[in-house]
Amino acid sequence: MLKISTRGQQMPASPIRKLVPFAENAKAKGTKIYHLNIGQPDIETPPQSLAAVRNSNFKVLEYSHSAGNESYRKKLVEYYRSVNIEVTPQEIIVTTGGSEAILFGFMSCLDPGDEVIIPEPFYANYNGFAVEAGVSIKPITSHIKNGFALPPIEEFEKAITSKTKAIIICNPNNPTGYLYNEKEMEVLNQIIQKHNLYLFSDEAYREFCYDGKHLSAMELKGAEQHVILMDTISKRYSACGARIGALVTKNKAVINTAMKFAQARLSPPEFGQILGEAAVDLPADYFEKPKAEYLLRRDTLVKRLNDIPGVFCPNPGGAFYAMASLPIDDGDRFCQWLLESFDLNGATVMLAPASGFYSTLGLGTKEVRLAYVLNTKEINGAMDCLEAALKVYPGRTM
Amino acid sequence: MLKISTRGQQMPASPIRKLVPFAENAKAKGTKIYHLNIGQPDIETPPQSLAAVRNSNFKVLEYSHSAGNESYRKKLVEYYRSVNIEVTPQEIIVTTGGSEAILFGFMSCLDPGDEVIIPEPFYANYNGFAVEAGVSIKPITSHIKNGFALPPIEEFEKAITSKTKAIIICNPNNPTGYLYNEKEMEVLNQIIQKHNLYLFSDEAYREFCYDGKHLSAMELKGAEQHVILMDTISKRYSACGARIGALVTKNKAVINTAMKFAQARLSPPEFGQILGEAAVDLPADYFEKPKAEYLLRRDTLVKRLNDIPGVFCPNPGGAFYAMASLPIDDGDRFCQWLLESFDLNGATVMLAPASGFYSTLGLGTKEVRLAYVLNTKEINGAMDCLEAALKVYPGRTM
Numbered sequence: 001m002l003k004i005s006t007r008g009q010q011m012p013a014s015p016i017r018k019l020v021p022f023a024e025n026a027k028a029k030g031t032k033i034y035h036l037n038i039g040q041p042d043i044e045t046p047p048q049s050l051a052a053v054r055n056s057n058f059k060v061l062e063y064s065h066s067a068g069n070e071s072y073r074k075k076l077v078e079y080y081r082s083v084n085i086e087v088t089p090q091e092i093i094v095t096t097g098g099s100e101a102i103l104f105g106f107m108s109c110l111d112p113g114d115e116v117i118i119p120e121p122f123y124a125n126y127n128g129f130a131v132e133a134g135v136s137i138k139p140i141t142s143h144i145k146n147g148f149a150l151p152p153i154e155e156f157e158k159a160i161t162s163k164t165k166a167i168i169i170c171n172p173n174n175p176t177g178y179l180y181n182e183k184e185m186e187v188l189n190q191i192i193q194k195h196n197l198y199l200f201s202d203e204a205y206r207e208f209c210y211d212g213k214h215l216s217a218m219e220l221k222g223a224e225q226h227v228i229l230m231d232t233i234s235k236r237y238s239a240c241g242a243r244i245g246a247l248v249t250k251n252k253a254v255i256n257t258a259m260k261f262a263q264a265r266l267s268p269p270e271f272g273q274i275l276g277e278a279a280v281d282l283p284a285d286y287f288e289k290p291k292a293e294y295l296l297r298r299d300t301l302v303k304r305l306n307d308i309p310g311v312f313c314p315n316p317g318g319a320f321y322a323m324a325s326l327p328i329d330d331g332d333r334f335c336q337w338l339l340e341s342f343d344l345n346g347a348t349v350m351l352a353p354a355s356g357f358y359s360t361l362g363l364g365t366k367e368v369r370l371a372y373v374l375n376t377k378e379i380n381g382a383m384d385c386l387e388a389a390l391k392v393y394p395g396r397t398m
Numbered sequence: 399m400l401k402i403s404t405r406g407q408q409m410p411a412s413p414i415r416k417l418v419p420f421a422e423n424a425k426a427k428g429t430k431i432y433h434l435n436i437g438q439p440d441i442e443t444p445p446q447s448l449a450a451v452r453n454s455n456f457k458v459l460e461y462s463h464s465a466g467n468e469s470y471r472k473k474l475v476e477y478y479r480s481v482n483i484e485v486t487p488q489e490i491i492v493t494t495g496g497s498e499a500i501l502f503g504f505m506s507c508l509d510p511g512d513e514v515i516i517p518e519p520f521y522a523n524y525n526g527f528a529v530e531a532g533v534s535i536k537p538i539t540s541h542i543k544n545g546f547a548l549p550p551i552e553e554f555e556k557a558i559t560s561k562t563k564a565i566i567i568c569n570p571n572n573p574t575g576y577l578y579n580e581k582e583m584e585v586l587n588q589i590i591q592k593h594n595l596y597l598f599s600d601e602a603y604r605e606f607c608y609d610g611k612h613l614s615a616m617e618l619k620g621a622e623q624h625v626i627l628m629d630t631i632s633k634r635y636s637a638c639g640a641r642i643g644a645l646v647t648k649n650k651a652v653i654n655t656a657m658k659f660a661q662a663r664l665s666p667p668e669f670g671q672i673l674g675e676a677a678v679d680l681p682a683d684y685f686e687k688p689k690a691e692y693l694l695r696r697d698t699l700v701k702r703l704n705d706i707p708g709v710f711c712p713n714p715g716g717a718f719y720a721m722a723s724l725p726i727d728d729g730d731r732f733c734q735w736l737l738e739s740f741d742l743n744g745a746t747v748m749l750a751p752a753s754g755f756y757s758t759l760g761l762g763t764k765e766v767r768l769a770y771v772l773n774t775k776e777i778n779g780a781m782d783c784l785e786a787a788l789k790v791y792p793g794r795t796m
Contacts, residue, residue, distance in 0.1 A: 002596060002623060003563075008506040008655035014464075017661060045459045053669060054452045061443045061639040061673070063632075066412075096494050096641065099663040107530060108406040112510060128662030132505060134532070165401075196400060225400060234461075241459040241668030243494065243641075257406035263415060264526030265497040270639030271451060271669035275459070 007134070012127045015356025022339035023350055032347040033339070034382035036370040039174065039320065043238040043290050043373075045275075052278030053271050064270055066262040068094020068246075072273045075280040076246065082284075083206060085218040085229075091250055093258050094268045094276075098204055098232030098245035099125070105228045105247055106133040108257040109198050115163040116200075119151055121323070121357035121364055123174045123202070138164070139359035144325055144367060147314035148176035150184040156191050166198035167191065172205045172214065175357045175369040176323050177298075177316020179209050189220040192227075199223065202230045205319035207287045210295050212317055224250040233272075235320075237279045238290070242272030294320050297372040297379055304383035305370075308390060310398040323354060325367050329395035331355055335368065342389050349382040349389075366397075405532070410525045413754020420737035421748055430745040431737070432780035434768045437572065439718065441636040441688050441771075443673075450676030451669050462668055464660040466492020466644075470671045473678040474644065480682075481604060483616040483627075489648055491656050492666045492674075496602055496630030496643035497523070503626045503645055504531040506655040507596050513561040514598075517549055519721070519755030519762055521572045521600070536562070537757035542723055542765060545712035546574035548582040554589050564596035565589065570603045570612070573755045573767040574721050575696075575714020577610050587618040590625075597621065600628045603717035605685045608693050610715055622648040631670075633718075635677045636688070640670035692718050695770040695777055702781035703768075706788060708796040721752060723765050727793035729753055733766065740787050747780040747787075764795075 016037055023033055067073065073089035080087050095101040102125075110116065112134030118126060120139035130137050140155045142148040156167070167188065172179040180188075192199045201217035217227045232245035247258055298315075301322055305313035310327030328334045331353035338348050354367035372379060390396055414435055421431055465471065471487035478485050493499040500523075508514065510532030516524060518537035528535050538553045540546040554565070565586065570577040578586075590597045599615035615625045630643035645656050696713075699720055703711040708725030726732045729751035736746050752765035770777060788794060 002507075002594060002649070002651075004651050004655050005505065005507055005509045005512075007509055008658070011505075011655065011658040011662070013658050014661040040460055042458065044457045047457075050457075050459065054454065056452065059442045059445075059448075060440065061448065061637045062438055063638040096667070097664060103663075107403065107409075109400075109403055111403045111405055112532065114403075125662045125664075128658065132530075132659070132662070134510065198400060239459045240461040241665065243665070243667040251400070253400075253402050257402050257409065260406070260409040260411050260526065261530070263412040264409070264523045264530070265501075266495060266523075267639065267641070269494070269641040269667040269670055272667055 007131055011131045015124050016352050019335055019339060019350065022336055026339045026348060030346065031343050034347065034349040034374060034378055034385065036372070036374065036382055037350040037352045039235065039371045039373060040240060041235065041238045041320065041373045042375065043293065045238050046279055046282055046286065048282060049237060049239065049275045049279045053274050056274055061270055063267040064273060066267055067259060068092070068268055069273050069277070072277040075277045079280045080248070083216065085216050087248055087250070091248055091255060093247045093255065093262050094273060095245040095247055096268050097234065097243040098202065098230055101230040101232070101245045101247040102126070102129045102202070103132065104258040104261045105200050105230055106130070106135060107261050108254050109228070110135045110165050113163060114165045115161060116166045116168055117156060117159050117164060118168045120359050121175050121354060122359070123170055124356045126168060137359055141360060141363065142176070142178070144312065144314060144323060148173065148178040148323065150180060150187065153187050153191060160195050164195065164197060166200055168200040168202065169217070170202040170204070172209055172318025174205065174319055175321050175352070175354070177319045177321045179212050179214065179317030181212060182215050185215045185217065185220060189223050192223060197226065199227045200230055201227060204232045204235050207236050208291055208294055208320060209318040210298060214318070218248070228254060233276045233279060239275060242275050243269055244272035244276045294372065297376055298322065300376045300379050301370060301372045301383070304380065308387050310390070320372050322370050322372065323367055324370060327390060327396055327398040328366055328393060329397060330365050331368050333395055334393060337393060338389055344385045344388045347381060347385055349385040405529055409529050410522070413522050414750050417733055417737060417748065420734055424737045424746060428744065429741050432745065432747040432772065432776055432783065434770070434772065434780055435748040435750045437633065437718065437769050437771065438638060439633065439636045439771045440773070441691065443636050444677055444680055444684065446680060447635060447637065447673045447677045451672050454672055459668055462665040462671060464665055465657060466490070466666055467671050467675070470675040473675045477678045478646070481614065483614050485646055485648070489646055489653060491645045491653065491660050492671060493643040493645055494666050495632065495641040496600065496628055499628040499630070499643045499645040500524070500527045500600070501530065502656040502659045503598050503628055504528070504533060505659050506652050507626070508533045508563050511561060512563045513559060514564045514566055515554060515557050515562060516566045518757050519573050519752060520566070520757070521568055522754045524566060535757055539758060539761065540574070540576070542710065542712060542721060546571065546576040546721065548578060548585065551585050551589060558593050562593070562595060564598055566598040566600070567615070568600040568602070570607055570716025572603065572717055573719050573750070573752070575717045575719045577607050577612065577715030579610060580613050583613045583615065583618060587621050591620060595624065597625045598628055599625060602630045602633050605634050606689055606692055606718060607716040608696065612716070616646065626652060631674045631677060637673060640673050641667055642670035642674045692770065695774055696720065698774045698777050699768060699770045699781070702778065706785050708788070718770050720768050720770065721765055722768060725788065725794055725796040726764055726791060727795060728763050729766050731793055732791060735791060736787055742783045742786045745779060745783055747783040
């Protein structure tokens with residue numbers, strides 16, 4: 001009998017995907033589903049960027065440089081300068097989505113058995129990349145009652161062992177929408193320097209901050225050799241299908257090592273690079289419109305949620321996610337029930353159970369994540385469904 | 399001091415890349431370089447496929463399904479049927495280049511410490527993916543004097559240990575151009591069934607076979623659960639920059655496991671999938687023209703090589719590579735010298751030293767790989783250079 005690898009067996013399935021068959025059944029019955037379950041924005045990809053791809057006129061679709069086209073890396077230097085990050089083209093490796101930046105970072109800095117600390121709840125796919133790299137995730141818990149603020153420094157220090165090699169943050173955060181403030185970033189800076197750790201900083205949602213200024217980990221003083229930025233254009237320009245991201249660091253040894261992984265896979269996708277390069281030339285005020293739209297959606301969503309008896313949703317400072325605790329027995333069961341046994345005038349809502357974002361077993365069972373990637377009319381429709389559902393759900397606790 | 403991972407240190411640099419600075423210097427001096435060193439074809443990407451991308455009219459560049467667009471996987475079923483491979487859309491995962499198919503295959507089937515057997519010389523990047531997966535490569539040597547035929551069954555059986563989990567072949571072969579015949583494929587079939595091994599089959603060059611019929615590993619009787627096809631459209635349609643490949647297998651446990659790795663990285667690039675899907679609809683005779691062109695180049699290259707005193711180049715049956723042994727002291731030194739210290743009327747040739755394709759230290763030191771990705775005029779120019787160079791190279795052995 002041929003065997004699957006232990007690693008393959010340990011690899012987690014997507015926690016969101018397990019609800020897909022129930023959603024498909026609901027759709028087959030004619031039920032409309034409000035998809036607040038995934039971070040696929042409905043915002044239009046900038047037409048100028050799409051036009052750059054559509055107007056391209058080369059005859060041979062060649063490999064690019066393994067680090068990405070030089071012209072694109074030079075443009076990215078301009079982009080990063082515009083967000084207060086000073087880097088050179090040699091400090092950037094263009095990756096296939098932010099996913100590959102995470103993988104290259106893990107592979108370059110971490111060995112099997114090493115530990116990384118991540119404030120939970122966290123982006124569930126970090127689990128997958130940790131399994132690929134043989135790395136062990138040590139969560140420290142952030143709490144909904146504190147709006148998911150960074151846990152105190154003592155929690156980090158309790159979690160640090162001789163095997164700890166890195167801390168991972170996502171700022172602003174997926175799934176909580178929390179935006180780390182300057183003081184919290186300085187706490188992280190102290191920890192990584194004192195304990196000699198890498199700081200992997202996932203800043204996919206940098207542009208979408210509503211109640212404060214984003215401070216990039218790349219701006220932390222004295223941390224230049226510690227910080228590895230894992231970036232992506234997927235959310236920034238609503239270009240998830242381009243599969244273009246970047247690993248950025250001032251640590252030469254890390255960039256040289258990551259380049260070897262980049263060479264092994266030859267090059268990132270060419271069309272996506274053309275799109276990303278054109279996006280840097282968008283007008284300076286480009287983000288104002290999508291940001292205003294997300295802000296409106298956030299305010300609509302958060303208000304509607306907190307108006308429902310027994311529901312609590314802290315106001316997220318960034319990204320396009322919110323976490324809410326619900327008066328229910330179990331989020332997984334509730335989300336499945338919404339698809340399987342509920343509708344309001346032929347419509348229901350699909351949410352992401354929060355349990356998949358926690359590493360500690362048993363946490364987040366009464367929480368759900370909502371991605372406000374639909375317009376306010378749709379969000380209101382979704383909230384009508386949720387409100388009605390919570391009145392009749394058999395496992396309600398109020 | 400922050401440390402690079404042991405894995406990162408072990409990761410091999412590209413054996414071809416180390417010559418790049420010398421090539422850049424030569425170019426800066428105004429020397430023309432005939433690039434026979436890399437598998438980047440000059441053949442035009444099918445205009446119909448590029449047009450499909452350029453005429454696309456969606457407004458939001460969304461994630462695709464993690465396994466690739468269903469419409470593309472259905473088209474791929476048609477394509478595979480046309481080359482005698484019967485599969486369903488559920489047996490296909492669209493990957494980001496063939497590279498990712500290799501990575502997913504390794505990750506799904508192999509654990510750190512496991513061994514894989516590969517006939518050497520082999521595609522150098524298998525080394526990189528083996529390091530990523532923590533897997534150990536056990537080479538068995540094929541010889542230029544036999545035209546790089548599959549080593550005898552005894553060689554395989556000597557190399558098999560309790561840790562051996564798989565055999566990897568590339569057919570037709572990169573770097574040798576060797577096309578495995580039916581008898582050799584049947585030998586492999588016996589070995590994998592007898593010893594319960596996976597067979598990873600890299601068939602990137604399937605369409606380019608000149609002196610025989612290609613037999614896919616997917617056609618081997620009784621081996622359905624053993625075979626994992628690692629495929630790519632890069633060479634087939636001269637679309638290296640699309641970054642589209644596929645992992646194909648009838649082994650359900652493997653496909654389900656590979657899907658978890660595919661979900662972690664979300665999706666393959668959308669534009670490349672559009673291009674690949676359109677390519678399946680190319681006229682049935684599409685490959686005749688590029689194949690005839692490659693055949694002409696091969697015949698030109700192989701004749702010119704064998705006409706040079708002391709040079710031996712077995713006739714490769716497929717792909718667009720040839721390996722030649724030269725009357726020289728050392729291939730690495732010679733290839734560097736060609737760029738650094740030689741020109742014929744302002745031109746020189748860039749070749750890939752073969753040492754990087756052998757796993758056994760000391761093998762291939764007098765061999766080079768030549769990619770016939772230039773037209774015959776350029777190939778003749780390159781051969782003029784090589785012929786002249788071998789008369790004056792200080793390390794010549796004739």
